[in-house]
Amino acid sequence: MGYFSNIYHGIRTLLTGMRVTGKYFLNARKGAITQQYPDNRDTLKMFERFRGEVVMPHDENNEHSCTGCQKCELACPNGSIEIIWDRVIDPETGKKKKAIDKHIYHFGMCTQCGLCVDACPSDAIKWAQNFENSVYDRTQLTRILNKPGSKVRAGVEE
Amino acid sequence: METAIKEPTTSKSNFKSEEYFINMGPQHPATHGVLRLLLTIDGEIIKKVEPDLGYIHRSIEKMCENNSYQQIVHLTDRLDYLSSHINNEAVCLCVENALELEVPERVKVIRTILGELTRIASHTLWWGVMGMDVGALTTYFYGFRDREMINDIFEETCGARLTMNYNVPGGLMQDIHPNFVKRVKEFIPHFRSKLPEYDRLLTGNIIFQKRTKGVGILSKEDAINFGASGPVARASGYSCDVRKYHPYSALDKITFTEALDTTGDSFARYKVRIAEMWESLAIIEQLIDNIPEGDFKVATNAVIKLPKGDFYQKVETARGEFGVYIISAGTKNPYRVKFRSPGLSNLSLLNHIAVGGKIGDLVATMATIDIVVPDIDR
Ligand code: SF4
Ligand code: SF4
Numbered sequence: 348m349g350y351f352s353n354i355y356h357g358i359r360t361l362l363t364g365m366r367v368t369g370k371y372f373l374n375a376r377k378g379a380i381t382q383q384y385p386d387n388r389d390t391l392k393m394f395e396r397f398r399g400e401v402v403m404p405h406d407e408n409n410e411h412s413c414t415g416c417q418k419c420e421l422a423c424p425n426g427s428i429e430i431i432w433d434r435v436i437d438p439e440t441g442k443k444k445k446a447i448d449k450h451i452y453h454f455g456m457c458t459q460c461g462l463c464v465d466a467c468p469s470d471a472i473k474w475a476q477n478f479e480n481s482v483y484d485r486t487q488l489t490r491i492l493n494k495p496g497s498k499v500r501a502g503v504e505e
Numbered sequence: 506m507e508t509a510i511k512e513p514t515t516s517k518s519n520f521k522s523e524e525y526f527i528n529m530g531p532q533h534p535a536t537h538g539v540l541r542l543l544l545t546i547d548g549e550i551i552k553k554v555e556p557d558l559g560y561i562h563r564s565i566e567k568m569c570e571n572n573s574y575q576q577i578v579h580l581t582d583r584l585d586y587l588s589s590h591i592n593n594e595a596v597c598l599c600v601e602n603a604l605e606l607e608v609p610e611r612v613k614v615i616r617t618i619l620g621e622l623t624r625i626a627s628h629t630l631w632w633g634v635m636g637m638d639v640g641a642l643t644t645y646f647y648g649f650r651d652r653e654m655i656n657d658i659f660e661e662t663c664g665a666r667l668t669m670n671y672n673v674p675g676g677l678m679q680d681i682h683p684n685f686v687k688r689v690k691e692f693i694p695h696f697r698s699k700l701p702e703y704d705r706l707l708t709g710n711i712i713f714q715k716r717t718k719g720v721g722i723l724s725k726e727d728a729i730n731f732g733a734s735g736p737v738a739r740a741s742g743y744s745c746d747v748r749k750y751h752p753y754s755a756l757d758k759i760t761f762t763e764a765l766d767t768t769g770d771s772f773a774r775y776k777v778r779i780a781e782m783w784e785s786l787a788i789i790e791q792l793i794d795n796i797p798e799g800d801f802k803v804a805t806n807a808v809i810k811l812p813k814g815d816f817y818q819k820v821e822t823a824r825g826e827f828g829v830y831i832i833s834a835g836t837k838n839p840y841r842v843k844f845r846s847p848g849l850s851n852l853s854l855l856n857h858i859a860v861g862g863k864i865g866d867l868v869a870t871m872a873t874i875d876i877v878v879p880d881i882d883r
Binding site: 458 | 572573579580643653657660661662663664665668673678679682706707709714807
């Protein structure tokens with residue numbers, strides 16, 4: 348290629364590229380795709396399956412459905428879940444029954460793999476969608492999932 | 506401009522020159538992670554490149570020995586994090602083969618679609634970063650814009666954007682989200698309209714072409730000798746697509762052409778990846794309309810024990826051939842796990858193709874090899 352045709356070719360390819368960027372520049376208002384976080388915090392909705400943090404839902408009677416079967420603890424690859432359980436006497440039958448004392452969740456170690464939620468036979472734990480998880484001290488990341496005074500919902504069996 | 510000034514060779518030069526050595530990385534944006542390159546250079550000319558690894562070693566293979574087969578899967582997310590879905594699939598296929606477990610057609614099709622989406626996501630990110638490495642910042646934003654749509658699909662169906670852990674031995678963790686098909690169908694025409702834009706913006710760009718054409722040439726023989734795989738090997742004319750030669754999941758029913766080139770330079774590697782994105786779109790299109798009905802999982806024992814023996818499964822990730830080798834002693838944990846990662850073999854040829862070039866070319870060459878350091882340094 349000759350010297351001048353080379354220059355001409357070079358400039359043409361640059362202009363072709365600039366046509367693409369120019370199109371976006373002129374249509375910037377229409378095509379804005381960046382999330383305006385944190386201004387859009389009120390309207391920002393995460394997908395329902397988004398794995399933010401493991402939580403244990405409680406109903407209005409302060410009851411959950413965790414039987415203390417420890418399947419989540421076994422499924423967890425890095426020991427993020429610790430179940431402290433005890434045998435309590437069931438007032439109806441008089442038999443001893445396994446019940447959780449504390450369901451401890453080390454959020455700081457959790458890899459959000461989802462194996463625990465998948466393993467739970469009674470759907471006692473599920474994913475919450477919050478993602479703003481920074482705290483000042485890492486001990487705050489250790490959470491006890493069952494609320495104080497809560498007990499297992501009647502009828503939930505292992 | 507073939508009349509450019511020829512660099513005087515050291516021996517004939519009138520100037521006395523001395524070789525010296527310089528570190529590139531471990532904290533260098535162009536090394537895409539914590540990779541340290543020990544460069545021996547003479548002026549601007551590279552005499553030797555020695556990669557130094559170990560900055561992100563997490564002993565994942567060793568950790569696998571203490572984990573159950575379900576738990577291993579999520580560790581492979583952390584190898585090549587841009588192909589995490591395909592890595593997961595490899596482990597699951599390996600375990601399923603060992604158990605002689607036949608997964609439902611639905612699972613196979615969904616796995617293949619997600620795998621190709623992963624490949625597109627990985628290549629769009631690579632395209633953006635590739636442009637940035639040679640000085641075109643705009644590509645970075647355009648690449649991420651399109652990747653975002655795929656990430657949304659993943660997030661909605663799998664629950665995570667990068668470390669999906671959606672495959673489990675025996676199938677999938679959950680069924681696909683009801684919006685999945687709709688979103689993928691929206692993505693295909695969108696991306697088809699954007700890919701020509703990629704070409705106009707970067708492929709044809711004169712500066713980009715001058716920096717990649719004829720740079721970092723890898724011959725077919727060397728590609729085979731160094732164990733290269735993926736787009737790096739295919740750009741040198743070595744046809745090695747695992748999807749073609751050892752089809753897994755639903756790929757045996759798919760027709761697609763393997764992207765090949767013969768020049769083996771940086772530009773060829775670039776073109777192969779662009780062509781692969783088109784092919785991945787074609788593969789998804791063939792599957793998305795007829796995802797068979799059925800279960801998303803077959804039941805496995807809660808404690809999976811593989812029979813005694815060794816098992817190997819390879820898949821084609823966005824970077825090349827990824828292999829999982831499991832030796833089982835018949836217990837619930839593997840006796841030994843070895844991952845064959847494409848990044849390590851592809852990095853090993855860097856010295857071979859970069860010597861004699863300039864430092865600036867090294868950055869462009871590394872970008873086209875497309876390394877992901879956690880994949881190399883497990
Ligand atoms: S998500 Fe995974 S790492 Fe986190 S607690 Fe559950 S099983 Fe453990
Ligand atoms: S959360 Fe679920 S899996 Fe874990 S102990 Fe309770 S019932 Fe069992």
